[in-house]
Amino acid sequence: MESENQIPKLEDLKYEILPEEYPNYDLTFKIIVIGDSFVGKSCLTNKGTKNMFDESYNATVGFEFVTSNIKVNDQVCKMQIWDTCGQEVYRSLITNFYRNSSLAILVYSIDNLESFENLDIWLKELKMFSNPDAKVFLIGNKTDLEHKRKVTFEQGEAYKIDNNLDFFMETSAKTGFNAQKVFIESAKILYIDYVKYKDRVDKSRSSSVHSSIIKKGSLNQSIKPSNITPHEKESKCSC
Numbered sequence: 557m558e559s560e561n562q563i564p565k566l567e568d569l570k571y572e573i574l575p576e577e578y579p580n581y582d583l584t585f586k587i588i589v590i591g592d593s594f595v596g597k598s599c600l601t602n603k604g605t606k607n608m609f610d611e612s613y614n615a616t617v618g619f620e621f622v623t624s625n626i627k628v629n630d631q632v633c634k635m636q637i638w639d640t641c642g643q644e645v646y647r648s649l650i651t652n653f654y655r656n657s658s659l660a661i662l663v664y665s666i667d668n669l670e671s672f673e674n675l676d677i678w679l680k681e682l683k684m685f686s687n688p689d690a691k692v693f694l695i696g697n698k699t700d701l702e703h704k705r706k707v708t709f710e711q712g713e714a715y716k717i718d719n720n721l722d723f724f725m726e727t728s729a730k731t732g733f734n735a736q737k738v739f740i741e742s743a744k745i746l747y748i749d750y751v752k753y754k755d756r757v758d759k760s761r762s763s764s765v766h767s768s769i770i771k772k773g774s775l776n777q778s779i780k781p782s783n784i785t786p787h788e789k790e791s792k793c794s795c
């Protein structure tokens with residue numbers, strides 16, 4: 557049984573990127589990528605999972621689905637990534653994807669102040685429709701456009717702290733800066749969540765076994781040794 561002090565630290569976790577077609581997995585995590593249109597959600601998802609970048613803009617209609625397999629310590633994590641469209645006209649469609657997602661990657665673009673100011677709207681929708689335990693990663697994309705920067709790194713970091721988000725990082729889908737790291741860190745954080753959950757389940761199981769033993773004792777039932785067969789004696793002793 558894992559105990560609280562055996563829960564690994566993020567920085568101590570080992571990871572390995574596995575091929576997309578890797579056949580086996582131990583854990584599945586559902587991730588949604590959200591944020592204003594044109595901030596680079598699709599490019600970041602493609603760069604981070606397939607090392608591909610497309611300069612031309614193809615607005616996502618509805619959503620696109622990508623998987624990525626990352627082994628964290630001894631567990632193969634299948635990441636089911638739902639890259640959603642940012643256009644307002646489709647907004648009501650994507651709220652369905654919020655449910656059951658373990659993590660939301662919330663993207664703005666560092667050269668677009670409006671995409672940063674609109675984060676409040678995205679967070680409000682997340683609160684309304686997503687699982688309350690879902691993690692939120694804040695990503696400031698397009699760092700290669702430094703000369704056009706409208707949102708500082710410090711503003712992004714302050715937004716993460718003020719809104720109690722789980723992670724903040726700047727990326728560039730174009731150069732690849734931190735693109736893969738977004739998904740590696742997602743897998744690691746969700747893996748730690750899984751270990752904590754398993755620890756809680758194991759503890760509650762052992763405490764419910766314990767409470768059932770106490771309950772039997774409280775009925776003051778005495779079992780005479782003569783009533784116990786050798787097999788029963790053995791099992792009593794092993795308790």
Ligand code: GTP
Pocket residue numbers: 591592593594595596597598599600610611612613614615616617640641642643697698699700701727728729730731
């Ligand atoms: P919707 O699907 O409409 O919600 O947009 P999106 O957020 O998925 O944006 P998308 O990934 O399609 O990128 C929009 C435009 O920005 C495209 O022309 C990309 O080539 C460009 N782009 C994306 N990421 C970067 C980046 O890191 N740097 C630069 N310079 N351009 C980028």
Ligand code: MG
Pocket residue numbers: 597598599614615616639640641642
């Ligand atoms: Mg898109």
